[in-house]
Amino acid sequence: MPYLETAQLWLTQSTLLLQARPATTRITSKYTIAPLTSSKPSKPRKSKPGNESATPTANPAPAPDAPRATLTLKTYDPASGATLKYSTNKAAEVSRLIQILGRLARPMSGLPEVKDDVPILGAGAGVEGEGSGVGTPTVESVPAAAGGGKTGQQAQGGGAGGKKKKKGKK
C-alpha cells in the first residue's frame, strides 16, 4: 500500500491502473480530522513498546489550533489488489486534486483521455515538417536520384502522419 510522493505521480499511476481495469477500480477520497491531540501520542507508544520512552516526549505536540485534517486519495482495484495512495494536508491542493479526480473519471467511464493530445498533434506536425526539411537538401544535392527522391519524401510524410494520435472524440 504505497503512498506516492506527489499528486502528479499518483495521477500517472492511477491513470495506468484505470486504463488497465476501468470496470473494477474505484477511487476513494477520505477527508479526516484527527481527534484531539491528547490521543495522538498514544499511537507511537503502542507501536513501539518498551525501551523507546524518549520518542513520545521528543515529538513536539502540535499547537492546539494547528490544522489536523488530512485528505487521502486512494485508488484501489479489488480484482488485482493494487492500491495507490496519496495524502496531503494542504488546502491549496484540494481543487487540483478534485480536477484530477475528474480527469480520472474519464477512463473510468470509458471515455477517451482528456483532450491534451492537441499539443502532441502540434508537435507531431513539427517533426513532420523537420523531416521533409531534412529530406529536401539531400534530394537537391543528389540530382541523379531525384526521380525516386520525391516519392520517397512523400512516403516519409505519410509515415509521420500515421504516427499521429487519433483525435479523442466522444
Place this chain on the structure above:
Amino acid sequence: MSTGHLSNDDFFLRLSELFDERRRKDHGSIHLTQKRMSYGEDTDLETSEPTIEQPFPDLSPSKPFPIIIRATNGKSKDRRDKKIKLSTIVEGGALDGFFAKYAEVCKLGMSGLKKRDRSKQKEKLKAKKKKQGGGAMVSEVKKG
C-alpha cells in the same frame, strides 16, 4: 438502507450539509468514492462476455458508463444508525461540469486543511514593489 440516488444538485446540497455537520465536531471523517456504474440496466450484457475478437470488453465499451459518486460520514458498525450515505450518478457527458462544482464544494468543505502560508510571499512581494515602485509610477504617469 439505501435511499436511492440523488440528483447531482441534491447531492451537492447534501454533501455541503455533511461537511458542515462534521465541522461542528472537532474530529471525524468524510469518505468520497467514485466508481464506474456497471450495475443494473445500464450494463451492456452482450459485450460483457470476453471473446477472442474482444478479449477485454470492459476496455472499449460501446457507450460511456455513468460514474457513481458516493459520500458517507464514515460511521459504521456500532454507530451505524448515525451513518449518512449519499450517492449520485453522473453521466459520461456531464463529468466536466460535475467535477467543477464538486471541486468547489470540497474546497469549501475541507476547511480544516493547512492554508497556504502567504506571509513569506507577501514579504517578497513587498520587497519587489519597493524596488520597482519608482519606475512603475513614472510609466503610469506617462501613460496618463
